[in-house]
Amino acid sequence: MPRGYQQSPHTRLINRFVADFKRLMLYIRTDQILVFLAKKYTLKDLALELNISISTVSKALNNSPEISEDTQKKVLALAQLYHYRPNSTALRLRESRSNHIGVVLPDLVHHFFTTVFKGIEEYANARGFNVSVCFSDDNTQKEKDAIDLLLDSGVDGIILSLAGQTQQLAAWSHLQEVAAQGTHLVMFDRVTDHVPGDQVMIDDMHSAYKATQRLIDLGCTRIALLTTESYLSVNQDRQSGYIKALKESNLTYEAQRVLALPKSEVDPASLRTFFAECPVDAVLCVNELIAVQAMHVVTALGKRIPEDVAFVGYNNGMLSMYSYPSLTVVDQQGYLMGEKSAEVLIDKICSKTPLDISKYVIPTTLVERNSTPNTRK
Amino acid sequence: MPRGYQQSPHTRLINRFVADFKRLMLYIRTDQILVFLAKKYTLKDLALELNISISTVSKALNNSPEISEDTQKKVLALAQLYHYRPNSTALRLRESRSNHIGVVLPDLVHHFFTTVFKGIEEYANARGFNVSVCFSDDNTQKEKDAIDLLLDSGVDGIILSLAGQTQQLAAWSHLQEVAAQGTHLVMFDRVTDHVPGDQVMIDDMHSAYKATQRLIDLGCTRIALLTTESYLSVNQDRQSGYIKALKESNLTYEAQRVLALPKSEVDPASLRTFFAECPVDAVLCVNELIAVQAMHVVTALGKRIPEDVAFVGYNNGMLSMYSYPSLTVVDQQGYLMGEKSAEVLIDKICSKTPLDISKYVIPTTLVERNSTPNTRK
DNA sequence: AACGACACCGAAATCGTTATCGATGCCTCG
DNA sequence: CGAGGCATCGATAACGATTTCGGTGTCGTT
Structure with missing residues (x-):
């Protein structure tokens, strides 16, 4: 026997029998072909079965040039038969990358x-x-x-x-x-x-600025802002952009035209009183959820969209696309x-x-x- | 020196110096305190620094009773200082669970x-x-x-x-x-x-059956079904439930009242022709997206919802909640x-x-x- | 004084993989 | 016939953690 000089052939043989026996026991115990097949095969299993070393199996699977074509074919065949997949956890440990x-x-x-x-x-x-x-x-x-x-x-x-x-x-x-x-x-x-x-x-500030500017260009002068309570930095920036656009067009910024809603839920009642007390011809909303609900309220108050009140929201989502009327939005991409x-x-x-x-x-x-x-x- | 009988004290000392030196080099090279701190500490590092063995560190961190209180305190202190976290990959490899x-x-x-x-x-x-x-x-x-x-x-x-x-x-x-x-x-x-x-x-069949039954109870007799092309098993089941409910109430099942849309997109034109040619008083839709679009089409045709046409959809989502009118749906939970x-x-x-x-x-x-x-x- | 119990700690195996470094024959060439 | 190159393969360390087992010194007991 040309191979096996470093480890006695007897040891190998015994090892292989042990491996086979373990699998057999597993098979008998669970009495399910599937579980039998589902054993996770490792390089060691393949090596024992083929009576070659773990290193050789590893190198064969990784196309190392120092493995003979013959051996490689045998290894690949067995690996395929057993659906061998390298254990990723072990790989990660070596590579120290996950x-x-x-x-x-x-x-x-x-x-x-x-x-x-x-x-x-x-x-x-x-x-x-x-x-x-x-x-x-x-x-x-x-x-x-x-x-x-x-x-x-x-x-x-x-x-x-x-x-x-x-x-x-x-x-x-x-x-x-x-x-x-x-x-x-x-x-x-x-x-x-x-x-x-x-x-x-x-650029939240700039996007709100542009949206507001667009509303002004369309002839709106009394523009409301529906936002959430102030701890979100993005909404603060949007408010800044809104104010900047108003000032640049010499429109007065009126604090009463800004409604800050609690984030958790939108209360239709507060929207109703807001729109009833505050005549506006355009609304900028910091998200689409607020926008569609505000649109319902405004419609219920007998105003037409967009003729009487124009709406612009944020988030190019399903609600904007399929609301009635469909909503103009700032797409955050x-x-x-x-x-x-x-x-x-x-x-x-x-x-x-x-x-x-x-x-x-x-x-x-x-x-x-x-x-x-x-x-x- | 009571400890150190298994490994010479000199080796320990040298190892510790090497570890320190490596860290120092890292520090100098990157010239950033943060990166210096960001080194991933292992048990080995802690062990070298404390001049004790890896096993001891591990046991100390895991509250093993065989570690003296004194040692454990020192280990815990250093681990906290260095923000030590066990390497999860290594743990997974041992536990063979991720x-x-x-x-x-x-x-x-x-x-x-x-x-x-x-x-x-x-x-x-x-x-x-x-x-x-x-x-x-x-x-x-x-x-x-x-x-x-x-x-x-x-x-x-x-x-x-x-x-x-x-x-x-x-x-x-x-x-x-x-x-x-x-x-x-x-x-x-x-x-x-x-x-x-x-x-x-x-139970898709049963849920569609119940929804259809409800429409029949409400007095609807010409009930349409808007579904997708047939390869989705759930939609086939829903269609079965729809048919079953009709038959049980002695309503005729008419194939022309079923419209199967291609899944990718809903074509408004096909919805228009469908509703123009097929007079119905109720519609069951297999999802909310189809439902809201169908509602728009029906509204545009001058019919009122729910007086002229009732709608029931699937998926209790944002579209259903905020559509106008809001949509009755089967909640799949x-x-x-x-x-x-x-x-x-x-x-x-x-x-x-x-x-x-x-x-x-x-x-x-x-x-x-x-x-x-x-x-x- | 000798022995055992105990407290405390370290070495080594293990998990599965890859990479380095030998090691073995065989063949060829001088 | 011996040396060296080549083809092929194996043992081993390493990755980081846990755990088993064994080892050391101390102390108390007889």
């Missing part, structure tokens, strides 16, 4: 986050990365738990949009922990400078934002030299539909 | 899948499991790729809802591969018996379905003895809103 990123989202009911996530997922998958998701429900404690879970699961990086409460409380310690673990962080949409990490966002976030993160993970922290601004577009007139009144 | 499940969804634009996913995610997180998501876009090849990615990433189990194309082509091999890998599989909503795995679903799927899967993963394959039926409810009259006509 090809795995985590995403923390405030929620998933908003169409915006759904599309961002889609962008992240598709880009990451295309580069062979797995994506785990957690939700913060705009709650700081849940955000912390989510980050802990992701860090403990060994992700290479995290993409996150800040929970509302976190921005409100300015509680950054759980996020700084991410950097302390040497895990890369990318924030999108709701970002902060208090935590080291890249930022991907839209969530898909692009997701793609960019994933790209930035994965580039960082893959690069050896540390890259600088940077900020990216995704352009927005105004999608005009039937809630705004197509010509100046 | 505490990680994968989810494959046809898409995320449908509110239904969003809620199911939320249910899965929250339940899994509560039990310390990570959740990775992939999308099939109703495409068999992408479904296969997604499963490959998940299997390669070493998930303990997979939750999936079949891609439309997969059901159409009856292509099951990539799903059987999951079982062959010894990975547990749970299917929800769109399920099949051709693949070994648990099933969580609603996506959240419950997600929770149940995750529960079944994780129970299987955690149990040592193989459990039998089983099917679970989640009850549906009819959420009545303004698209159906509240009393009999």
Whole structure:
């Protein structure tokens, strides 16, 4: 026997019998062909069965030139027969990379986050990365738990949009922990400078400015703003843009035309009193959910959209598309934002030299539909 | 020196200096405090620094009784200082469990899948499991790729809802591969018996039967069905339920009152011709997207909802809630379905003895809103 | 004084994989 | 016939953590 000089042939034979016997026992015990087949095969199993060493099997499967064609064929055949897949955990341990990123989202009911996530997922998958998701429900404690879970699961990086409460409380310690673990962080949409990490966002101020400007161009002069309570930085920026556009056109900014709703739910009654007391000819809403509900209220008050009141919202989602009338919106291009976030993160993970922290601004577009007139009144 | 009899004190000292030196070099090279701190600390690092063995550090961190209080305090202090976290990959390799499940969804634009996913995610997180998501876009090849990615990433189990194309082509091999890998599989909503795995679903036939029955009770006699092209088993079942209810009430089932739309997009023109040519007093739609669009068309034709035409849809989503009029729907209780799927899967993963394959039926409810009259006509 | 119990700690195996470094024959060439 | 090259393969370390087992010194008991 030409092989087997380093380990006695007898040992090999015995080992093989032991392996076979174990499988047989497993088979008999469960009495199910499927479970029998479902054993996770390792290099060791293949090696024992073929009576060659683990290294040889590994090299054969990896197309190493130092393995004879004959051996390689045998190995490949057996591997295929047993549906062998390398144990990814072992690989990760060696490579000390998991090809795995985590995403923390405030929620998933908003169409915006759904599309961002889609962008992240598709880009990451295309580069062979797995994506785990957690939700913060705009709650700081849940955000912390989510980050802990992701860090403990060994992700290479995290993409996150800040929970509302976190921005409100300015509680950054759980996020700084991410950097302390040497895990890369990318924030999108709701970002902060208090935590080291890249930022991907839209220019909220400018987009609101442009949307308001468009309403003014269409002949509107009494423009309302429906926003949420102020702790979300993006909404503050949008309000700034709204005010800037008004001032530039010499329209007075009246605080009574701004309604800040509690984020959790929209109260139709407060909308009714607002629109009843405050005559307006246009409304800018910081999301589509508020917009469609406001449109219902305004319609119920006997006003026509867009002739009497024009509406512009944010988020190019299903509600905007299929509302009646369909809603003109600022498209935040969530898909692009997701793609960019994933790209930035994965580039960082893959690069050896540390890259600088940077900020990216995704352009927005105004999608005009039937809630705004197509010509100046 | 009481300790150090197994390894010479000199070796220890040298090792510690080497460790310190390496860290120093890293520090100088990157010139960033943060990166300096961001080094991933291992048990080895702590052990070198404290001049004790790796085993001792491990036992100290795990509250082993055989470690002196003194030593444990020192270890814990250093671990905290360096933000030590055990390397999860190494743990997984030992435990041969990843505490990680994968989810494959046809898409995320449908509110239904969003809620199911939320249910899965929250339940899994509560039990310390990570959740990775992939999308099939109703495409068999992408479904296969997604499963490959998940299997390669070493998930303990997979939750999936079949891609439309997969059901159409009856292509099951990539799903059987999951079982062959010894990975547990749970299917929800769109399920099949051709693949070994648990099933969580609603009783589509019965829910459509009940919805149709309700319309009949409200005095409707000419009830239309808007469905998608037939390869989705759930929609076939719903059609059966619809037909059954008609027959039981001695209403004739007329094929012309059933419109099967291509899944990709709803063509308003075909809806217009359908409603123009086919006088109906009620419509059952297999999802909310079709329903709201049909409502727009019917409204445009001058009919009133619900007085002239009543509408019932599926999926209790944002569109149903905020459409005008708001839509009566069959609530599939996506959240419950997600929770149940995750529960079944994780129970299987955690149990040592193989459990039998089983099917679970989640009850549906009819959420009545303004698209159906509240009393009999 | 000798022996055993006990407290405390370290070495080594293990999980599955890859990469490095030998090691073995065989063949060829001088 | 011996040396060296080549083709082919195996042993081993390493990744980071846990756990079993064994070892050391101390102290108390007889």
